[in-house]
Amino acid sequence: MNVDVLQGLNPAQREAVEVIDGPLLIVAGPGSGKTRVITHRVAYLMRVCGISPYRILAVTFTNKAAREMKERLQRLVGTRADQLSVGTFHAFCAALLRREGKHIGLDSSYTIYDDEDQMNLLKQAMEQADIDPRRYPPRAIQGVISGAKCLLMDSHSLSLNRKSYFEEQAAKVYQRYEELLARNNGVDFDDLLLKAVQLLRNNPEVLKGYQRRFLHILIDEFQDTNVAQYVLAKLLAEEYKNICVVGDADQSIYAWRHADIRNILSFQKDYPNARTVTLAENYRSTGTILEAAKHLISSNRMRLAKDLWTSREGGHPIVVHEVHDEEEEAQFVIREVGHLTSAEGFNLGDCAVMYRVNAQSRALEEACLRYGMRYKLVGGVRFYQRREVKDVMAYLRLISNPNDEVSLTRVINVPLRGIGQRSVEGLIRWARSEGIPLLTALERVAQDGGDRASGNPPIPPFSKGGSGGISLSPRVSRPIAGFARLLKGLVEDSRRLNVVELIDAVLERTGYRQYLFDRVEMAEERWENLMELRATAQEFRHIGPPDGLADLLERLALVADVDNYEESPDALTLITLHQAKGLEFPVVFMVGMEDGLLPHVRSLDSAEQVEEERRLCYVGMTRSKERLYLLRAFRRGFSGGSGPAGPSRFLYEIPDHLIASPTPKASRKRPSPRQAQDAAWGIPALLGEGPVLSRSPERSEGTAEGPEPSLPSLKTGDKVRHPTFGDGMVVSSVPSGGDYEVTVAFDGGAGVKRLLLSYANLEKLG
DNA sequence: CAGTGGAGGCTTTTT
DNA sequence: GCCTCCACTG
Numbered sequence: 001m002n003v004d005v006l007q008g009l010n011p012a013q014r015e016a017v018e019v020i021d022g023p024l025l026i027v028a029g030p031g032s033g034k035t036r037v038i039t040h041r042v043a044y045l046m047r048v049c050g051i052s053p054y055r056i057l058a059v060t061f062t063n064k065a066a067r068e069m070k071e072r073l074q075r076l077v078g079t080r081a082d083q084l085s086v087g088t089f090h091a092f093c094a095a096l097l098r099r100e101g102k103h104i105g106l107d108s109s110y111t112i113y114d115d116e117d118q119m120n121l122l123k124q125a126m127e128q129a130d131i132d133p134r135r136y137p138p139r140a141i142q143g144v145i146s147g148a149k150c151l152l153m154d155s156h157s158l159s160l161n162r163k164s165y166f167e168e169q170a171a172k173v174y175q176r177y178e179e180l181l182a183r184n185n186g187v188d189f190d191d192l193l194l195k196a197v198q199l200l201r202n203n204p205e206v207l208k209g210y211q212r213r214f215l216h217i218l219i220d221e222f223q224d225t226n227v228a229q230y231v232l233a234k235l236l237a238e239e240y241k242n243i244c245v246v247g248d249a250d251q252s253i254y255a256w257r258h259a260d261i262r263n264i265l266s267f268q269k270d271y272p273n274a275r276t277v278t279l280a281e282n283y284r285s286t287g288t289i290l291e292a293a294k295h296l297i298s299s300n301r302m303r304l305a306k307d308l309w310t311s312r313e314g315g316h317p318i319v320v321h322e323v324h325d326e327e328e329e330a331q332f333v334i335r336e337v338g339h340l341t342s343a344e345g346f347n348l349g350d351c352a353v354m355y356r357v358n359a360q361s362r363a364l365e366e367a368c369l370r371y372g373m374r375y376k377l378v379g380g381v382r383f384y385q386r387r388e389v390k391d392v393m394a395y396l397r398l399i400s401n402p403n404d405e406v407s408l409t410r411v412i413n414v415p416l417r418g419i420g421q422r423s424v425e426g427l428i429r430w431a432r433s434e435g436i437p438l439l440t441a442l443e444r445v446a447q448d449g450g451d452r453a454s455g456n457p458p459i460p461p462f463s464k465g466g467s468g469g470i471s472l473s474p475r476v477s478r479p480i481a482g483f484a485r486l487l488k489g490l491v492e493d494s495r496r497l498n499v500v501e502l503i504d505a506v507l508e509r510t511g512y513r514q515y516l517f518d519r520v521e522m523a524e525e526r527w528e529n530l531m532e533l534r535a536t537a538q539e540f541r542h543i544g545p546p547d548g549l550a551d552l553l554e555r556l557a558l559v560a561d562v563d564n565y566e567e568s569p570d571a572l573t574l575i576t577l578h579q580a581k582g583l584e585f586p587v588v589f590m591v592g593m594e595d596g597l598l599p600h601v602r603s604l605d606s607a608e609q610v611e612e613e614r615r616l617c618y619v620g621m622t623r624s625k626e627r628l629y630l631l632r633a634f635r636r637g638f639s640g641g642s643g644p645a646g647p648s649r650f651l652y653e654i655p656d657h658l659i660a661s662p663t664p665k666a667s668r669k670r671p672s673p674r675q676a677q678d679a680a681w682g683i684p685a686l687l688g689e690g691p692v693l694s695r696s697p698e699r700s701e702g703t704a705e706g707p708e709p710s711l712p713s714l715k716t717g718d719k720v721r722h723p724t725f726g727d728g729m730v731v732s733s734v735p736s737g738g739d740y741e742v743t744v745a746f747d748g749g750a751g752v753k754r755l756l757l758s759y760a761n762l763e764k765l766g
Numbered sequence: 767c768a769g770t771g772g773a774g775g776c777t778t779t780t781t
Numbered sequence: 782g783c784c785t786c787c788a789c790t791g
Contacts, residue, residue: 189781192781
């Protein structure tokens, strides 16, 4: 019985399963059976080594991966799999904080803020810190704060280690932002990790408990972990040092989210005796595809080479095709998919179209609709980000955590109750000056504000009245009082109702349902979404108050999507390259193979970023099992106007002999600087045409024209004016993906900026 | 207080 | 080119 856990594994896989003592690094190339190894390893630990599932922790990057792992393990070891700790870092930390948060002053009913909530709070913090959001984009500030948190830095340490004036400003916001979070009894996603680490570091006895519990720790997608996650894992593994990490640096595509490939190096340094097992056999792709991908990725300097191989030699050549624009690109995909499904035995569900940015899905979707091809768009607006869902969630959060002012301000006037922005602001200011929670302020208005004689002169917006009350006109106070009563009633309901009943109560008693159908467009669809939320809540209905609500809210905060990607046998998949990671398809179309898109313009200023783009390209190519198409358009309507675009540099990194109907040798060489210049203006560099491919000549000709006359040329030394940054001098101007990337040194505090000419709205000064 | 229009701003995305 | 946010008007 114990034998079958090892059966069917190749020698490397077998080693990765059997080496259980001490630290282990598994380097897992694409399609190397990684998931199989992980699940079999866990099964081996349990069934062969007799280790209790309670003492095994397996951490994954996404909920989906966690779910799949659990399902597979259930098949391998049965119901004992339920006792395993399998989940994401964030979920693990959320549970830890709920249980042990009291050690760091966090109430167990804390709220987890998502991106949108976080930005709301951050903007407030910026206002309080008196930092101009025009000069310091909140998004960028958020990025700096998040980056600091992922390195386990607090605002003080960010301030000390600042590398720029910008970071110094960010540190100021950070401090305020933390104060606001604390007042709201809220945490953001990064806090889950940061606070978990803080908690464990500052509470040795708590830490010891977990260290002794987890005899074996596994981390999947190790290349995607950030420093905080690695430190957390290291802390937990300190007792037994049975830590197994699985990853592939070549598939690291989340550095921009503070994932740090250097964790792999740190691992080898922190555990000098760590064993390394490389899974090099690829079971997914044809020899041709694997060869092309290997060749591409070998251009990266920051990597450890590994020798991937497959027994599936040869295979269909890769099709590289040029089209005029995105419309033609979509048309080509549709025609080709039609051919593959009607004549070559593929199913529609076998095919996927992958792209760099979501905006590219539009042309594809339109084409699918026009030609009547079934498709499945992955991603888009996520479920828990939809307004109606977030509104109802805000009510639920507020019931659970009355200190949550973000949620309170979100719903105090939804449905419309005549409580305007000014009233809310006044209320908040008043509550702060009195040092009372916002909810208490509401209740006070309900107690005495509502009945106050109308003869009282309203002092807008709020002012202190006698005995800690406030005086305001009934027009303002009545709806506020009404809202306070509503909330109080719902909090009482929550003590006796299960979560499903509670959701129903919220929908009815707040008047939300009525509001939706009376006043909101597409009410049916939105209602459907709310019913889906209600369906999710069913899972928690048996958990009595107040835990049911807390559990539901945790789930809603940590599980991003109900309709995560699921295979649909009869639809063409449209998906971003990022989301495609971990998936595989018999047929893959990669569209938008242009410099400026892949690699993306925003990555062109650093070699590291271009390398990440190359990895992204590598990830896309290695999703394919049988057929791979690389499409490139001469001209693409991209944000800000349409411009010609040169072929992706990555196309030149694929050997000729792997490409269908090889193009003339001369044009397949890496372009000379002159050619690169031409390419940037859309002058065709790839002249060859495959047999399947036809390009309408009359349209193609139109692309060979010169630069758009509308783009003014700027040269070094020119004086320019920018609407927000003010006056400055051009330092450099280089063509970039059909645009110009202009570097400008501004006179004021703005410093040196890199701008895209078509976005920047620069005025040339005589 | 609430609905409308103009201006500005633009990857990738899970938790 | 399209969506989002803010400012203004009704």
